[in-house]
Amino acid sequence: MFFQHLINGIIVGGIYAMVALGYSMVYGVLQIVNWAHADVLMFATFIGLILATKLNMPVLVMIILAAAFAAILGMSVERVAYRPIKSGNRKMAVLVSALGMSTFLQNLAQLIFGSTTRQFKAIESKTYMVGGLSISNLQILILVVTAIMLLILYILVYKTKVGVAMRACSVSVNNAKLMGINTNLIISGTFAIGAFMAGVAGILIGVYYSAVYPTMGYLLGMKAFAAAILGGIGSIMGSVLGGFIIGIIECLGAGYISPAYRDAFAFLVMIVILVIRPSGLMGAKRIDKV
Amino acid sequence: MSGILEVKNLSVSYGIVPALKEISFHVDEGETVALIGPNGAGKTTTMHTISGLLKPVGGEILYCGKNIVGTEAHRLVTDGISQVPEGRGIFPTLTVAENIDIGAFIRNDKEGIKKDKEWVYSLFPRLKERMKQISGTLSGGELQMLAMARALMANPKLLLLDEPSMGLAPVIVEDVFHIIRQINKEQHTTILLVEQNAQMALTAAKRAYIIEVGQIVREGLAKDLMRDDEIRKSYLGL
Numbered sequence: 318m319f320f321q322h323l324i325n326g327i328i329v330g331g332i333y334a335m336v337a338l339g340y341s342m343v344y345g346v347l348q349i350v351n352w353a354h355a356d357v358l359m360f361a362t363f364i365g366l367i368l369a370t371k372l373n374m375p376v377l378v379m380i381i382l383a384a385a386f387a388a389i390l391g392m393s394v395e396r397v398a399y400r401p402i403k404s405g406n407r408k409m410a411v412l413v414s415a416l417g418m419s420t421f422l423q424n425l426a427q428l429i430f431g432s433t434t435r436q437f438k439a440i441e442s443k444t445y446m447v448g449g450l451s452i453s454n455l456q457i458l459i460l461v462v463t464a465i466m467l468l469i470l471y472i473l474v475y476k477t478k479v480g481v482a483m484r485a486c487s488v489s490v491n492n493a494k495l496m497g498i499n500t501n502l503i504i505s506g507t508f509a510i511g512a513f514m515a516g517v518a519g520i521l522i523g524v525y526y527s528a529v530y531p532t533m534g535y536l537l538g539m540k541a542f543a544a545a546i547l548g549g550i551g552s553i554m555g556s557v558l559g560g561f562i563i564g565i566i567e568c569l570g571a572g573y574i575s576p577a578y579r580d581a582f583a584f585l586v587m588i589v590i591l592v593i594r595p596s597g598l599m600g601a602k603r604i605d606k607v
Numbered sequence: 608m609s610g611i612l613e614v615k616n617l618s619v620s621y622g623i624v625p626a627l628k629e630i631s632f633h634v635d636e637g638e639t640v641a642l643i644g645p646n647g648a649g650k651t652t653t654m655h656t657i658s659g660l661l662k663p664v665g666g667e668i669l670y671c672g673k674n675i676v677g678t679e680a681h682r683l684v685t686d687g688i689s690q691v692p693e694g695r696g697i698f699p700t701l702t703v704a705e706n707i708d709i710g711a712f713i714r715n716d717k718e719g720i721k722k723d724k725e726w727v728y729s730l731f732p733r734l735k736e737r738m739k740q741i742s743g744t745l746s747g748g749e750l751q752m753l754a755m756a757r758a759l760m761a762n763p764k765l766l767l768l769d770e771p772s773m774g775l776a777p778v779i780v781e782d783v784f785h786i787i788r789q790i791n792k793e794q795h796t797t798i799l800l801v802e803q804n805a806q807m808a809l810t811a812a813k814r815a816y817i818i819e820v821g822q823i824v825r826e827g828l829a830k831d832l833m834r835d836d837e838i839r840k841s842y843l844g845l
């Protein structure tokens with residue numbers, strides 16, 4: 318049983334990690350929490366649902382298109398809700414603006430898509446038994462897509478010029494400008510990448526639980542945010558680690574203690590770790606805080 | 608000799624508090640010019656405004672004859688203005704070599720970058736020994752040298768240096784200024800130098816401006832200013 322829970326934990330953990338990265342990278346560059354992140358995720362999932370059911374698109378094409386939509390929406394959020402705020406009590410203004418954007422997107426989704434929960438059956442589900450463990454084709458899809466996304470992100474951040482620019486921005490936007498880096502473009506790009514991954518994660522979770530609804534981002538977003546905090550917000554590696562830890566503990570807790578407290582475990586772990594290490598697992602200064 | 612940089616009646620404010628009040632000065636091509644003044648005089652504000660990090664409330668900044676007020680900061684680097692900011696602005700989590708590389712961010716000429724890299728490492732041999740070291744662990748003097756090396760990698764026409772002597776031991780200050788003179792002489796890079804250390808600044812610069820509470824109060828040839836009684840009293844402690 319342990320290994321079954323572990324596998325389930327890794328699967329949801331990867332999804333949390335992808336969402337957590339969006340919070341973390343934006344925080345790294347701008348020191349703001351993008352509360353509309355989870356709502357961008359929800360919107361993209363609805364778009365994915367429509368592409369899959371109304372237009373009968375193949376799963377991978379649907380995921381890419383919906384995630385691209387998320388990227389554009391994510392960039393728009395930055396342009397509309399954050400970039401205009403430059404002076405005054407910036408932290409407070411950004412918080413209000415972020416919460417406003419989040420509420421706006423949720424209400425807009427309710428208006429367009431209705432508030433009922435929709436089923437999301439993108440692929441015919443099959444379950445395989447491998448050495449006493451059951452794993453479905455859907456779970457395999459999630460694992461593969463997550464692995465690819467994390468690998469691409471790693472290469473982008475650590476092996477490309479854009480990644481260098483992102484890491485420079487996360488240290489200091491002004492010093493990055495002095496290097497000739499177009500920081501507005503990098504900030505837009507950071508939102509786009511975070512939102513793209515959130516879009517992918519949203520669709521995967523929507524298909525996994527076969528449920529899409531306007532407030533679906535809330536709990537998922539809170540858990541991913543907990544993962545980002547736990548790993549050390551601003552740290553890429555930390556967010557990935559935090560996502561997996563939360564996913565695994567949640568599934569172990571649900572399996573061994575009680576499924577009723579499933580959602581509480583994530584926050585319990587976060588609180589315990591933050592008491593021991595207030596800056597998160599990898600939130601130390603010497604780690605890149607993109 | 609033409610003015611590569613001409614600042615005309617430049618005014619900058621933080622909110623409603625003025626930091627620069629209609630200052631004017633110019634730097635000719637190939638010159639080293641010093642801007643000397645006490646704490647809070649507006650030196651860093653001047654540098655940030657030239658680099659496009661701050662927007663002035665009035666006045667003009669002509670660079671190679673073109674008004675650059677309103678031009679985005681990153682474009683000015685491409686146009687040839689590099690700044691070594693106060694406090695150095697090193698990326699502490701990156702290695703020495705990565706910091707040098709990021710200095711050439713705007714360039715694509717692989718051959719040229721390679722040649723310039725060899726040149727800056729020959730200018731700062733200490734950095735070559737420490738290429739793989741995480742920059743956050745460097746000494747103050749090494750950080751200043753890294754910041755200068757990084758700025759040179761952009762191949763600037765105009766180099767802005769904001770208090771290169773800050774927090775350094777006198778021997779290290781000598782080294783740093785020796786290299787500043789060398790850069791100006793060998794590369795013909797135009798340098799605008801901001802300093803509180805008037806002594807060092809006046810030995811490196813040809814001309815200097817004295818700035819106090821947001822206004823230029825004196826200007827002249829460095830060798831004249833060095834002999835001026837008033838300057839000697841207030842700035843050279845003699």
Ligand SMILES: Nc1ncnc2c1ncn2[C@@H]1O[C@H](COP(=O)(O)OP(=O)(O)OP(=O)(O)O)[C@@H](O)[C@H]1O
Pocket residue numbers: 621624626644645646647648649650651652653693803
């Ligand atoms: N971000 C800011 N917000 C408000 N006021 C500022 C800001 N930065 C500088 N000032 C004010 O503007 C004036 C000029 O500051 P500036 O940093 O340009 O001085 P400086 O000559 O570089 O001084 P120092 O030698 O201490 O570096 C000072 O009165 C300072 O308090």
Ligand SMILES: [Mg+2]
Pocket residue numbers: 650651652693770
């Ligand atoms: Mg200063």
